[in-house]
Amino acid sequence: MSAQHLRQLGNAMFSKGYLSSALDKYAEAVEADPTDPRAYNNMALCHKKLAVSMEEVDPDTSAEHWNRASELAEEAARRANALLQTARAAAGGAAGDHTHLRGQLAKALYYRGMSKCRCGESAEGQRLLEAAASEARGLGDGASGLVRDCTEELWRQRRRHAEERGTAAAGAGPGGAGSGGASAFRNGSGGTSAPPDAAGFETTGADAAALAAALAASDIAADVLRHELGWNAERYANALGTVLEGARGRAHATSPAAAPEAAAAAAAGARPVEAPSWALCPITMDVFRDPVTAPSGNTFDRSAILAHLARSQTDPISREPLLASQLVPNLALRHAIDEWMRANPLANV
Incomplete structure (x- = not known):
């Protein structure tokens, strides 16, 4: 029986919830074709589900499943990378598409990342x-769902890590409940002004490093501002302000003088904060997982706008005709959201 047929049998059993039987079929598929990463990833997924189901009733068994999922995902990634290298060599070094293999690699990294977090390697x-x-x-x-799953799991792990350490401070970092980032880059008329003066930074140590990182990040957002000014200026101004405010906060938090304040914040405990309005998708009203921008200038979460376009090929805000191929990743906004989420791991998202 071919490896493909064995995988299909495993998939049918998996869909019915027969995880142990599915594992047996996937193992047979590996024996039939040990080079294919798909069966390894499928087995990792089975162990992940078994681990989650056992977390409350049998933590030791759950940990064994997580460890096994990690091992299988590592093997899947190794197999996918090997096939990618072979395919690229055959193409004379050209990058090529190789979407299937890259998808298997992304899944393997996702399963292994989850497993490592659950096994204490945060x-x-x-x-x-x-x-x-x-x-x-x-x-x-085609991978929008995986992007969403990866992002949400990453946020969950950051939240869990912050709760365990007890070091997240209420409202810490850029924007607070959405006002800090906005104030940095808006003047009284609602337009944009110059970035905050950097004179408040010491130019050595952690402050200098944080400022350098902030300026590098601001270049990305500034490029968007220059190109898009006029239709979405305020949102990007807020996002850019968030990036720089976050770097200023990290520079202060990592300086020796800030140690007593950090200890006091930890002792005071943490409370969740609400995400700023500029970080919310207008369709779902949830924090963007993978923001993309339409020709109209409106930004949406990729999975949300794709679901909308499956029903109606129009921009849900401007009502202009819109195709999925016209969506462009919003790198500046994604970076700003990541900065805010890092500073606020206990945020309500």
Whole structure:
């Protein structure tokens, strides 16, 4: 029996909830074709589901499933990378499409990242989740669901890590409930003004590093502002202000003088904060997971706008004709949201 047929049998059992039987079929598929990453990823998914189901009733067994999921996902990533290298070599070094293999790599990184986080390796797990989201974004609209899953899992892990450490301060970081980022870049008439003066930074140590990172990030957002000024200036101004305010806050938080304040914030406990309005998709009213911009200048979460376009090929705000191919990733806004979420891991999202 071919590996493909065995995988299909496993998929049928998986869809019915027969995870142990599905694992058996996927294992047979691996024996039939040990080079294909799909069966490894499918087994990792089965162990992930078994681990989640056992977390409350049998933590030790759950941990075993998480560890096994991590091992299988690592093997899936190794197989996918090997096939990608072979395909690229055959194409004379050209990048090519290879969407299927890259999709398997993104899934493997996602499963392994989740497993690492659940096994106590939070930093490594979050790194893998970020890599998975990045790989999935490069796959286009077909991977929008995976991008959403990676992003939401990353936010959950940051929240869990903050709760465990008890170091997240209420409203800490850029924007607070949405006002800090806006004030940095709006003047009284609602237009944009120059970025905050950097004279308040010491030019050594953590402050200098944070300022350098902020200025690099601001260049991305400034490019968008220059091109899009006139139709969406206020949103990007707010987002750019958030990036710089976040860097200023990190520079202060990492300085030795800030240690007593950090200790006091931790002792005071943390309370969730609401996401700023500029970070919310106008369709779902949830924080953007993967923001994309339409020709009208309106920005939506990719999965939300794709679901809308499946019903009506129009911009839901301007009512202008709109195709999925016209959507452009909003890198500046994505970066600003990531900055805000890092500073506010307990945010209500």
